Amino acid sequence: MRALWPGLRAIIIKDIVVELRARQVLPTMVVLGMLIVFILRMAAEPGSTTIGGAVMGVAALWIAFLFSGLLAQERSFAAEQQNGCMDGLLLAPLDAGTIYLAKLLANVIMLTIFEVIVVPIAVISFNLHIAGGWLRLVAVLLLGNLGISSIGTLFSAAVQLTRTRGSLLSIVVLVILMPMMIPATFALLVLFGAMPEEAQNLASVRGSGTLTFVGSFKAAIGYMLAFDAVFVVASWLLFGVVVEE
Amino acid sequence: MRRLLFALAFILLVASTWIGLTQGQIVPVQRNILYAHVPNSVCALLCFVVLLVASIGYLIAGRQAWDLAAVASAEAGLVFATILNATGMLFSRAEWNVWWTASPRLVTSAILWFLYAVYLILRASLPGSQYRRARICAVFGIIAFLDVPLVFVSARFIPDIHRPNFSFDSPWQSAALMLGMAGAAILAAALIWLRTSLLRSGVELENQLRQ
Numbered sequence: 289m290r291a292l293w294p295g296l297r298a299i300i301i302k303d304i305v306v307e308l309r310a311r312q313v314l315p316t317m318v319v320l321g322m323l324i325v326f327i328l329r330m331a332a333e334p335g336s337t338t339i340g341g342a343v344m345g346v347a348a349l350w351i352a353f354l355f356s357g358l359l360a361q362e363r364s365f366a367a368e369q370q371n372g373c374m375d376g377l378l379l380a381p382l383d384a385g386t387i388y389l390a391k392l393l394a395n396v397i398m399l400t401i402f403e404v405i406v407v408p409i410a411v412i413s414f415n416l417h418i419a420g421g422w423l424r425l426v427a428v429l430l431l432g433n434l435g436i437s438s439i440g441t442l443f444s445a446a447v448q449l450t451r452t453r454g455s456l457l458s459i460v461v462l463v464i465l466m467p468m469m470i471p472a473t474f475a476l477l478v479l480f481g482a483m484p485e486e487a488q489n490l491a492s493v494r495g496s497g498t499l500t501f502v503g504s505f506k507a508a509i510g511y512m513l514a515f516d517a518v519f520v521v522a523s524w525l526l527f528g529v530v531v532e533e
Numbered sequence: 534m535r536r537l538l539f540a541l542a543f544i545l546l547v548a549s550t551w552i553g554l555t556q557g558q559i560v561p562v563q564r565n566i567l568y569a570h571v572p573n574s575v576c577a578l579l580c581f582v583v584l585l586v587a588s589i590g591y592l593i594a595g596r597q598a599w600d601l602a603a604v605a606s607a608e609a610g611l612v613f614a615t616i617l618n619a620t621g622m623l624f625s626r627a628e629w630n631v632w633w634t635a636s637p638r639l640v641t642s643a644i645l646w647f648l649y650a651v652y653l654i655l656r657a658s659l660p661g662s663q664y665r666r667a668r669i670c671a672v673f674g675i676i677a678f679l680d681v682p683l684v685f686v687s688a689r690f691i692p693d694i695h696r697p698n699f700s701f702d703s704p705w706q707s708a709a710l711m712l713g714m715a716g717a718a719i720l721a722a723a724l725i726w727l728r729t730s731l732l733r734s735g736v737e738l739e740n741q742l743r744q
Contacts, residue, residue: 446669456658463651526672
């Protein structure tokens with residue numbers, strides 16, 4: 289652990305400093321996220337029920353996270369392609385897994401900054417009422433953030449050098465994240481009051497629908513934790529295979 | 534040998550269909566599609582297991598045969614997953630009057646199809662050396678497999694509009710299903726084998742042309 293920390297910290301600080309000086313991706317992410325929120329806001333008419341607004345708000349939030357996250361993840365290794373920076377990183381006396389963890393944490397930090405800006409905007413524009421409490425909202429967002437970033441960071445390194453970098457990364461990441469979006473959507477629906485906390489008790493919805501199969505808010509958190517753990521550990525172990533020349 | 538496998542699969546599938554349509558008919562009529570649907574769904578999953586084993590095999594041994602087997606099983610898996618979803622939709626329309634509904638099992642079948650499709654697109658888009666491409670595809674195969682079981686396993690234990698357990702009232706019906714399963718499994722094996730050797734011929738041809 290002590291050997292891991294200096295390298296980890298150096299790469300994270302490098303990525304954050306580069307971003308602060310060049311401001312390449314964070315402004316784009318934020319504007320893209322706001323655009324997604326506002327475009328989906330058009331569909332949630334004021335005349336529609338509050339439930340409809342909450343459902344659209346949840347959709348807007350996850351879509352914004354997924355696509356803005358993709359922007360950050362794609363940049364995180366695209367920036368290393370110039371001037372042979374990737375070779376420099378790989379030549380550093382670090383385990384490949386450490387490079388992955390550092391890049392992952394840098395992406396998580398970027399997406400967290402993004403969430404701090406965009407979540408309040410979405411809450412205001414969809415007039416969302418946070419029934420479940422702020423703390424639980426933050427927990428769900430962070431778990432989603434980690435899952436999105438873990439897969440994105442791994443495959444960002446893989447799709448560099450391809451002509452269709454961004455679009456290829458997006459389909460690879462979205463298809464892997466698709467199962468995780470089920471509990472993630474459920475959890476946010478519960479927090480915004482559009483879904484009862486224990487969906488199992490609803491006789492009318494029992495037995496059909498993917499969201500109700502998640503069952504309860506606790507189960508949704510459990511599923512997300514499981515996905516995060518699987519994604520992070522598998523990516524950490526397999527990253528060396530991806531970047532090896 | 535391979536021709537024998539194809540012939541055997543053909544005979545078994547015809548026999549399964551024959552029995553299913555004569556002695557083993559299920560009432561109402563649309564449920565007879567299970568003789569095609571269930572074997573195909575089992576094969577779609579089996580191909581994923583082959584894909585996982587081949588991907589791990591490639592990362593450990595580094596031999597190209599493993600990589601080609603992984604691609605072949607993804608191609609076969611895409612075919613089976615397409616038939617699985619298509620027959621499922623026909624049944625769903627006849628039985629529940631909707632083409633598709635977001636029931637857990639239907640969602641996981643759709644995800645399976647997407648994973649195969651993205652695997653093949655990823656493979657076609659990666660440039661550079663074949664080793665790098667094979668490694669990245671193997672990583673995708675492993676992560677995709679880790680991603681899916683969590684969903685499949687949980688989907689088995691939940692109440693669902695989709696019936697997991699069918700009870701047959703005549704031995705003919707189970708015989709038809711078993712024959713169908715055997716036929717489809719042999720067909721899957723033969724297809725993977727055929728595609729692997731075709732891909733290997735392609736690689737050898739490329740190498741010869743380059744020299």
